[in-house]
Amino acid sequence: MELKDKTALVTGGGIRLGRAFALALAEQGVNLVVHYNRSAEPAEETVRLAKALGVDAIAVGADFTDISTIEALIPQAIERFGCVDILINNAAIYLKGTGLETDLETWEKQFRINLQTPFLLIQAFARQLPKDCPGRILNIADAQIRQHQPDHFAYRLTKIALVEMTRMFAKELAPQITVNALGLGIMLPLAGKEDVDLQAYADQHVPLKRTGSPKIAAENALHLIRSDFTTGTFLRVDGGQYL
Numbered sequence: 001m002e003l004k005d006k007t008a009l010v011t012g013g014g015i016r017l018g019r020a021f022a023l024a025l026a027e028q029g030v031n032l033v034v035h036y037n038r039s040a041e042p043a044e045e046t047v048r049l050a051k052a053l054g055v056d057a058i059a060v061g062a063d064f065t066d067i068s069t070i071e072a073l074i075p076q077a078i079e080r081f082g083c084v085d086i087l088i089n090n091a092a093i094y095l096k097g098t099g100l101e102t103d104l105e106t107w108e109k110q111f112r113i114n115l116q117t118p119f120l121l122i123q124a125f126a127r128q129l130p131k132d133c134p135g136r137i138l139n140i141a142d143a144q145i146r147q148h149q150p151d152h153f154a155y156r157l158t159k160i161a162l163v164e165m166t167r168m169f170a171k172e173l174a175p176q177i178t179v180n181a182l183g184l185g186i187m188l189p190l191a192g193k194e195d196v197d198l199q200a201y202a203d204q205h206v207p208l209k210r211t212g213s214p215k216i217a218a219e220n221a222l223h224l225i226r227s228d229f230t231t232g233t234f235l236r237v238d239g240g241q242y243l
C-alpha cells in the first residue's frame, strides 16, 4: 500500500515503541492520531515531531479501562481526517502474577486493555473504512508467547489470544483490510528498569547476541503495513530467542 497521505491511529503512541511506530509512519507521509492515556505531554511531543516531518497529527486521550473513551477514539479521528486507513494496536499492560496469584481484578484489567480494546478498535476501524479504501491493522504481540512465562500468566494469555484474533479478523476482513501481528522480542528494558544490562541479557538468552530496538520494531511494522500480500501472519522479531 502506498502510505503517503494515509491516516493512522497508533494506540499508546506517546512513548517508547508506540512513538517509534508513529514517527516511522510520519516519515512515510502518514498523518497521525496519537493516542495516549497518562502520557499527554509525550504524546504532544510525538505530534510535534510528526509535524516537523511534514504531516498533520493530533493527540487524543483515552483510558482503555473506560469503554466510552475507547468508543470516542475513532470518531475523533474521523472528525479531523475523514477516515482512518491504518490502526496499530500497540498499547498494553504487563501485569505480574502466576496463575494462582492472578486475582480477578488483574485478569479483567489485563484482558480489557490488551485484548478487548484491540477487538473494539478493530470493529470500529473496519466499520468506518469506505468500501473502496484498503486498510491495514497491526497488532503488537509478543514473541515470548511461544514459551510459558510463569510470572505473567494473564498477560501471556492476552497476547496468545491477540495473535489468534489477528488470524480470525484477517479472514473476516479480507480482501479490503489486512490484519497482522508483530511478535516482538526484547526491544527496550521495562519502563523504570532502564539501567538493566540488556547486552548481558542478550548474550545469555538471544541466539543473535543482541537486543532489538524501537527502530527495528518500527522497520518490521512498516514492512507488514506496506505489504499487499500478507495477512493473518505472526511475524516474530526476537533475534531467535523463541525459536
Ligand SMILES: NC(=O)c1ccc[n+]([C@@H]2O[C@H](COP(=O)([O-])OP(=O)(O)OC[C@H]3O[C@@H](n4cnc5c(N)ncnc54)[C@H](OP(=O)(O)O)[C@@H]3O)[C@@H](O)[C@H]2O)c1
Residues within 6 Å of the ligand: 011, 012, 013, 014, 015, 016, 017, 018, 035, 036, 037, 038, 039, 040, 062, 063, 064, 065, 089, 090, 091, 092, 093, 113, 140, 141, 142, 143, 184, 185, 186, 187, 188, 189, 191
Ligand atoms: N518493550 C519491549 O521490549 C516489548 C517486547 C515485547 C512486546 N512488546 C509490546 O510492544 C508494545 C509496546 O511496548 P512498550 O514497552 O513500548 O510499552 P509501554 O512502555 O509499557 O507502554 C504501554 C503503552 O500502553 C498505554 N497504556 C497503558 N495503560 C493504558 C490504559 N489504561 N489506557 C490506554 N492506554 C494505556 C500507555 O499509554 P500512556 O503512557 O499514555 O499511559 C503506553 O503508551 C506492547 O504491546 C508490548 O506488549 C514490547
